[in-house]
Amino acid sequence: MVRRSWVMAIGLLAALLAPQIAASQEAPEPRPRAEHDAAQAKASGEPQDQAPTPEAPANEPSAMVEPGEVPGVAADTPATDAIRAVTQAPQPVHLSARVTEKGNTIPEGLVWRIFETKTDNNGQLAMVAKSDDSEATLSLPPGQYVIHVAYGRAQASDTITVNPGNNDKTMVLDAGALRLNSAITGDVAIPLNLEHFDIFSGGTSDADRILVAQNVAANDTVTLNAGTYHVVSYFGDVNAIVRADLRVEPGQLTEATLYHRASQISLKLVSEAGGEAIADVDWTVKSADGKTVFQEIGAFPATVLQEGDYTVLAKRGDTVYNRAFQVVPGQPREIEVLTSVY
Template sequence: MLSAAPGLAASSARLDAPAAATSSLADEVPGSGTLAQAMPFVGTTPPAGAVAKPQPLGTTAPGAAKPPAGDPHTILPQPPVGKAAIGMSARFGEKEPLVPRGLVWRVFADHPEASGAYPLVAEAAEPAPVFFLSPGGYVVHVSYGLASVARRIVVGEESRREQVIIPAGGVRLQADVLDKPIAAQKVEFDIFEGSFLQGRASSRPFFRGANPGDLIVLPAGDYYVVSTYGEGNAVIQADLQVAPGKVTEATLHHRAAEMTFRLVSAAGGDALPETQWSVLSPGGDAIKESINAQPTFALAEGEYTAVARQDGKTYTKDFIVEAGKNGPVEVLVGEQAAPPSINADEGSGD
């Protein structure tokens, strides 16, 4: 299992498929890129003074229950006349720690306006806010990264505490080749719900374009990660499990290399300009194409054919990619003849 974010615990491991470890999410803060990007409710701006920070001084409201063990609201502040103080907090699970930071709270009326929108009554970006609410029904929505929970509450005359469970975990990903980290700008990750190995994976990414080292906070559950290294076919998948309150740190191991292609008149010579390149699989399928004098592709280990087209002629060369062995692929003008399936009409280039 892979695993931490603000408040998450962590561990780590490797996958070759990946390796993963986990730690506490409660000790980390998720980056802004992990915040939920949409809300199920819309409405008006909350009135000023609708949210109050928990105060260390004050008296418990008459009739209010004592806080449960682990509740951050030891004492609730005295609410304005006609309102009740509702102390909110969240934890990762029934037996998991409190979420210490990174939460976004929104309180909506539980009945829509004529437009169909649910009015926004109050909001806060604190781990344990206190909302001063008039008697009535509300929907409290809290988000943590890409995980969120909504709860309907009914407020009476008495102040009280409410605690929600938000089963979220974190993922932090890295990639390497033969234990050498891949530069961050050359690799990215897409995260899908489900299991690639068990054939029950979503076809649409839950989170797209994660960078190495980013902390992505997700609802707890099963996911699989697609790691794309450079431009080419260096793509691998790995299953991960996200546990509540934990951060999974995983390294995906690519078996690939970066190959730079050059069409030259003599070995070691300058690359000829205006060259069109294709890289073919042993079966003749095109893997990558480019119009560049010296393109570089990250290719999974295996056998390939390089095809160079320049000045109306076509040249080819077979080559082998070995993991971690970056290097040039030089195609010499006049020494490699294109097979008929590639360019029968243009000749060999000799």
């Protein structure tokens, strides 16, 4: 009796809970799309909720990069390091020069200068290397450079591109040489200490010419680029000057003697012909046009004068003595000024 009552109670409880269990087992109603919710909220005047920001999938890479890395560029590897070392490391460069295209290499006397191709803030090319070796061996990083080589007064410039590996460059100077001498008309020798030369580039006037070599001694050999040069010969330091245009040929020595129509003179003030020179005399020599060409104080001054007519003034104290004289080409000559004549 008791058992039967318990079973009947269980059945009655199941009957009462059956509708709720059935409702809980039905499929849930799908949620409307976001745009539908937004439309409903707008229609009802309710505030809209912002859609949540989706999180990045766990397996996607972060947009952040480490310092020094470039997105999309592969990181350095031993191979790229090796390539960089080869393309940036200094490379051997061998330089040599010839006087002419078919001549032998110059054995000595060269000066090499290597410059960058871009100018600095001062508009100058920066020098990166220099060598006094005739066959220079340098080490330069790959790139382009300007080479300048000087051989005496001859010089040449060119560019070179340094590549990985051995680099060789031979410069052709196209040069010759000039040797100068001078003499007095009649082949009278001039003392070496009284003659010198200036060498200018060719031109029709002094304004067109550039000084190439100055104070060149007689019999010196000057190396020059082939071409025509304007040579000025000085005998003394007053007015004995001779000019000439000379041609220098490549690979050849040009020798020239320039002749002066002038003479050395010495001056002395004496009380009688052939007498002793009087000291403390102020000397002035004027040319025929009245121009002063020489001045000196002393007992026995000497100078060199171009052929022509001159007047010498010898001042001692408040007294001035003078004499007219003529210079002709030839041997040195002594000019006496007599005090007894006045």
